[in-house]
Amino acid sequence: MPRILIVDDRADVRRAIEAILKARGYLSRSAEGGCQALELLREHHFDAIVIDIFMPDLDGIATIQLMRNDFPNLPIIAISGQAVPPGSDGSVDFLQMAVKLGASASLHKPFTPAQLMDALEAATRGRRPAGDAPVRLADHYLKRQIRLSSADAQPRTH
Numbered sequence: 001m002p003r004i005l006i007v008d009d010r011a012d013v014r015r016a017i018e019a020i021l022k023a024r025g026y027l028s029r030s031a032e033g034g035c036q037a038l039e040l041l042r043e044h045h046f047d048a049i050v051i052d053i054f055m056p057d058l059d060g061i062a063t064i065q066l067m068r069n070d071f072p073n074l075p076i077i078a079i080s081g082q083a084v085p086p087g088s089d090g091s092v093d094f095l096q097m098a099v100k101l102g103a104s105a106s107l108h109k110p111f112t113p114a115q116l117m118d119a120l121e122a123a124t125r126g127r128r129p130a131g132d133a134p135v136r137l138a139d140h141y142l143k144r145q146i147r148l149s150s151a152d153a154q155p156r157t158h
Helices: 011-023 032-044 061-071 094-101 112-125 137-155
Strands: 001-009 027-029 048-052 075-082 107-108
Touching: 001 011, 001 032, 011 027, 011 094, 011 112, 027 032, 032 048, 032 061, 048 061, 048 094, 061 075, 061 094, 075 094, 075 112, 094 107
Parallel strands: 001 027, 001 048, 048 075, 075 107
Antiparallel strands: none
């Protein structure tokens, strides 16, 4: 089973990615930031990394650069809810920068389970994802469950 390291300062994001990976037979470990991720990488084997760009202790860009020095062939998927930070002039897209610095792919949050899995599968096969992510039966199920949950939460007007 592939082992994935998830690096994000938000616990809810880590749990969501862990659930997606577990449903598809992947093993995962989590780190709250870049420093903890680097420690785990030195202690354990991972087949790929999913890492947030903006974190308080060591941001994703710096962490990716450090990972590339010690683990040059390790696939890395950069993720972020903001490619361009608020208040900036928009001239730097940090998701694009992450790819230029060695990430195999980047995903803008929120992403679908299919997009995450396509990026991971492409990266672990040694290529970048091409085009739209394929639709998977499990994704249809998840979307249906979300729709059903949303419908239950809506007030009924009968």
